[in-house]
Amino acid sequence: MNLIIIDDDNLVSLSLKTILEANEDIQVLEIGRNGLEAVALYDKHQPDVLLMDIRMDTMTGLDAGRQILAKYPAAKILFLTTFSDDEYIIQALHMGAKGYILKQDFESLLPALHAVMNGQSVFGSEIVTKLPTLIAHANQFDYLAKGISEKELDIIELIAKGFSNKEISEKLFLGEGTVRNYLSTILEKLELRDRTQLAVFYYQNR
């Protein structure tokens, strides 16, 4: 099995190489230090599996992965992560990575590699348990980008829980009319018509 290892910490790459090559059927073709090198090296060798750190300086592992998969859709990419970088997991999944496991977990690496080699996807179990909630929190709509203030966001969230203007005004210590005004501007900013559409929007963008 041919591998390429990418990690910005040379020590990590080298120890991985040593550990893995102790196994006779594994060959580490080359080692890279960042996303750019990952793309180049993949192009050069087209290894069976690409073992890559996710957070690196020059180019993140995700970007590199995307580029590689664009060119080689069948590429098998296994991400290494120091601790569970929650934010990246979904993206990695969505991108088409074959797995996501902890660096520390030396013994797991070998079987994981074999599994990936055979077309499976492998995830550390801590990660799998988190998956449902992670997916839920992904794809968040960026309200702030649309010029929506903190207070407006509060109101959006309360509407998305089904509260009436009156209830919202009480919770936020505002006049009911004020809440109505806020809602009015929110609707305008998001180009929606009424509170129900707002609730729908809220749930469809997350």
Add this chain to the structure above:
Amino acid sequence: MNLIIIDDDNLVSLSLKTILEANEDIQVLEIGRNGLEAVALYDKHQPDVLLMDIRMDTMTGLDAGRQILAKYPAAKILFLTTFSDDEYIIQALHMGAKGYILKQDFESLLPALHAVMNGQSVFGSEIVTKLPTLIAHANQFDYLAKGISEKELDIIELIAKGFSNKEISEKLFLGEGTVRNYLSTILEKLELRDRTQLAVFYYQNR
């Protein structure tokens, strides 16, 4: 590595056993034919990994898995499936299964087992790609169970898209008042107060 295999098709179990035991470090302790036997056999042997079909006659693999995990939280259960039984995947995940792979995929089985043995979770890649949508569609609320009719369901869906009563009445060729009446009874059945709460309910239960 000690295994127990559960499958209602004896032929499957036996061929699996043969294939796996060709590998010297694997022992199949015993074979079972349904969920009940799975629980009993797990109790008896407490194997390293339990390899189990998901859909079986007497007791489904999921139920068996749940019972086993209740008693042995560290149990490693790897589900086998004929084709991608979409409905079960989420449940299996949520239950704490260590994996979910296709029966046909003989070569994958061995590395998958080793990965599981080492604390990873393994999934066929077809399954991983589906995951996001699957999770979205899981947890569907059973409207029919609450005595909600087809037409009422239509209306719920339209409200959950943000349409007004007028718009709904046009789409459904009903009077606007009729739509209001329908909504009224829907709200009562689901113990909600207004259309916004209905939309919220809709999105939170799926």
Add this chain to the structure above:
DNA sequence: CTCTTGAAATGACAAATGTCATTTTTCACT
């Protein structure tokens, strides 16, 4: 044919909602 039943409609009403122009309050800044 009549009776029953359920779907669809009507009309009337109170309450909630959304819009808009205007005012009051607050608070930071000089």
Add this chain to the structure above:
DNA sequence: AGTGAAAAATGACATTTGTCATTTCAAGAG
């Protein structure tokens, strides 16, 4: 203290929404 700009409130208004009692209509059962 005085000024300007947000933030919050007010009041008036049209519209939508939800509730309820009642009516209409069609289809199937007897």
